Amino acid sequence: MSITFEFKTELWTPTYTQISANTINDFKIAIKSIPLNSLLYHFYINIFNYNLISSIYTNSFADWFYRNGYYSLAEEVAFIDPTEYLDLENLRQDLINILSKYNDDKIMQNAFYFLTIKRNIFFTNLKANTLEEFVNGIKNSSINSIFYHLVMSKLDNKKLINDYSEWLSIQGHFQKAELINKINLDIYVLNLIQVKQLILEILTG
Numbered sequence: 001m002s003i004t005f006e007f008k009t010e011l012w013t014p015t016y017t018q019i020s021a022n023t024i025n026d027f028k029i030a031i032k033s034i035p036l037n038s039l040l041y042h043f044y045i046n047i048f049n050y051n052l053i054s055s056i057y058t059n060s061f062a063d064w065f066y067r068n069g070y071y072s073l074a075e076e077v078a079f080i081d082p083t084e085y086l087d088l089e090n091l092r093q094d095l096i097n098i099l100s101k102y103n104d105d106k107i108m109q110n111a112f113y114f115l116t117i118k119r120n121i122f123f124t125n126l127k128a129n130t131l132e133e134f135v136n137g138i139k140n141s142s143i144n145s146i147f148y149h150l151v152m153s154k155l156d157n158k159k160l161i162n163d164y165s166e167w168l169s170i171q172g173h174f175q176k177a178e179l180i181n182k183i184n185l186d187i188y189v190l191n192l193i194q195v196k197q198l199i200l201e202i203l204t205g
Helices: 025-031 036-048 060-067 072-078 088-099 131-139 143-157 161-171 174-181 181-187 192-204
Strands: 007-019 112-128
Touching: 007 025, 007 036, 007 131, 007 143, 007 161, 025 088, 036 060, 036 088, 036 112, 036 143, 060 072, 072 088, 088 131, 112 131, 112 143, 131 161, 143 181, 143 192, 161 174, 174 181, 174 192, 181 192
Parallel strands: none
Antiparallel strands: 007 112
């Protein structure tokens, strides 16, 4: 069965939530009320801005804890893999559970300002019906498109399989589909340009 793959891309418009935290206890209260897209933003923005943000951590929550001397808390929060969650409320709850072990009203040197995003998803003019067209589509896709189909599609569709792998499975390319579905682990080791190259190597190998 042949199904046309339509490539999409995603852009984020960040906005302030008017919520901030000056202490760990402030943060614990705030995390319960921030929008889900705020969790999305802070867990993924360092991946989007890998060339702009100097941080040893994959999410901005862990980075803030680390910069203020809460090294153990930073490590625990950094250990959370957001790609494992199909429901961001579950991610929120796991974060709350980690924070519940800490109780501190010490004023931080710099406050944490919670941002949220408006997600803007667009169809591109790229489509594929064959593996060759699919490879060309990936080659001509932006890293925002790579991120959408590899990561955000799982969240939107509440599926453990990403868009690329699902289409490849339907087309009968099961080994390539399995390899690409494991790439989520690599977005914390490689930047999105490198992830794109890795996908192309799998598809053409």
